[in-house]
Amino acid sequence: MxxxxxxxxxxxxxxxxxxxxxxxxxxxxxAIVTCMDARINVxxxxxxxxxxxxxxxxxxxxxxxxxRSIIISQRLLGTREIAVIHHTSCGMVSFQTPQLRxxxxxxxxxxxxxxxxxxxxxxxxxxxxQSVKDDVEWLRENPLVLPxxxxxxxxxxxxxxxxxxxI
Amino acid sequence: MxxxxxxxxxxxxxxxxxxxxxxxxxxxxxAIVTCMDARINVxxxxxxxxxxxxxxxxxxxxxxxxxRSIIISQRLLGTREIAVIHHTSCGMVSFQTPQLRxxxxxxxxxxxxxxxxxxxxxxxxxxxxQSVKDDVEWLRENPLVLPxxxxxxxxxxxxxxxxxxxI
Numbered sequence: 197m198x199x200x201x202x203x204x205x206x207x208x209x210x211x212x213x214x215x216x217x218x219x220x221x222x223x224x225x226x227a228i229v230t231c232m233d234a235r236i237n238v239x240x241x242x243x244x245x246x247x248x249x250x251x252x253x254x255x256x257x258x259x260x261x262x263x264r265s266i267i268i269s270q271r272l273l274g275t276r277e278i279a280v281i282h283h284t285s286c287g288m289v290s291f292q293t294p295q296l297r298x299x300x301x302x303x304x305x306x307x308x309x310x311x312x313x314x315x316x317x318x319x320x321x322x323x324x325x326q327s328v329k330d331d332v333e334w335l336r337e338n339p340l341v342l343p344x345x346x347x348x349x350x351x352x353x354x355x356x357x358x359x360x361x362x363i
Numbered sequence: 364m365x366x367x368x369x370x371x372x373x374x375x376x377x378x379x380x381x382x383x384x385x386x387x388x389x390x391x392x393x394a395i396v397t398c399m400d401a402r403i404n405v406x407x408x409x410x411x412x413x414x415x416x417x418x419x420x421x422x423x424x425x426x427x428x429x430x431r432s433i434i435i436s437q438r439l440l441g442t443r444e445i446a447v448i449h450h451t452s453c454g455m456v457s458f459q460t461p462q463l464r465x466x467x468x469x470x471x472x473x474x475x476x477x478x479x480x481x482x483x484x485x486x487x488x489x490x491x492x493q494s495v496k497d498d499v500e501w502l503r504e505n506p507l508v509l510p511x512x513x514x515x516x517x518x519x520x521x522x523x524x525x526x527x528x529x530i
Contacts, residue, residue: 205409243375255436287440361368
């Protein structure tokens with residue numbers, strides 16, 4: 197992948213311009229929590245520019261798994277709004293933690309170190325819109341999230357490129 | 364933020380074209396782990412297109428905090444390469460966990476629920492290049508990362524737009 201990265205990056209850096217002087221604090225005081233899914237280009241689909249917003253991504257766009265980052269974002273870097281964005285056709289509705297643990301351990305039954313996977317909750321969910329609402333509620337009620345934060349929830353449709361607010 | 368998102372997204376969706384038919388498995392079998400920093404536009408700076416790669420982002424781009432997502436990426440969605448990208452001017456070198464815990468608890472000393480922050484390791488680091496090497500080593504040695512995975516480490520310069528491989 198190195199050669200491909202280098203070639204694309206040369207073009208990007210050549211047109212970098214004044215972006216090199218951007219401050220560390222996000223201009224929109226916004227943190228976005230979304231899925232790692234390869235089909236999601238967060239900046240492009242929301243019109244987010246360099247310097248605008250923290251973008252936190254993990255499998256599912258799970259708020260619980262983003263808490264460490266959110267606290268740093270809010271307390272040290274001044275964000276006050278959180279947008280949670282999950283998406284259609286997400287892998288997180290297609291498995292359950294016990295199955296994945298068994299898959300990992302079964303890949304090499306002779307390796308006792310794989311039992312460490314039993315300590316991991318993979319945080320899958322069953323229903324897309326409900327998962328967004330649950331995560332928004334979880335953040336709104338979490339004492340470690342700054343009081344007065346605006347927390348919204350969205351669904352992105354990987355089939356159409358459209359995003360819609362659900363809460 | 365809702366109105367701004369909607370306007371930008373209308374344009375994106377109008378030009379969506381054939382992206383709606385992309386499979387869930389990343390075409391490049393690649394998972395990128397990088398920081399949530401607002402100045403990082405991962406897709407643009409590496410030439411990553413929709414469908415190419417999982418993009419996992421958290422405060423610092425810390426591998427340990429990405430393990431749940433990496434396991435899902437590799438075991439369920441077929442990625443085999445991991446690129447860890449940290450960056451210059453990162454907030455993660457500017458504080459230590461005990462300070463941040465004290466800051467959170469001190470923001471409302473009358474609220475005992477804030478003591479929950481003492482359970483969070485904020486995973487800060489002291490040296491940029493070393494943090495990349497440490498995370499790459501951690502992944503290479505982790506039994507839950509698929510044997511044979513290619514793991515590389517990079518530094519992105521927010522001042523110049525340039526990315527360079529360090530390991």
